[in-house]
Amino acid sequence: MDRILVLHGPNLNLLGTRETSVYGTVRLSEIDRDLKRLAKKEGVALTIKQSNSEGGLVNLIQKASGRYQALLINPAAYTHTSIALRDAIASVGLPAVEVHLSNIYGREAFRHHSYTAEVSVGQISGFGPYSYQLGLLAAIHHVRARTRKA
């Protein structure tokens, strides 16, 4: 069974109460529950982690090497700042799909650049919690297409 690692970055543990006009009222636990449901339906195994620290996320990405077929990641604010996260993704060679709840291109200019998108298969941004569902389907599609080619 294909294995996918889901990583949530800083402050996403506060979803549901955090800046609800931007991120809505859905909690991270609900997003995770829906992801697990979709994974079960699609026949893939999911591991889900959240970290508020850049080093913590780097460690999780490094440990994922060889254990997962793809990474679904919302790097949150580190999207726009972290060369370390970008390098970690590039180093392990794990296909990554980047997701954002909000449309980062419709917000402040500092959110328009993503270091991590440069090393990801693709990015989904702006669909609220549904971004995660779309991202998981994209990751599964990518893994299956790659397996078929191999």
Ligand code: DQA
């Ligand atoms: C976010 C967008 C980022 O700019 C922000 O720092 C976040 C959440 C999103 O999911 O919309 O924390 O990644």
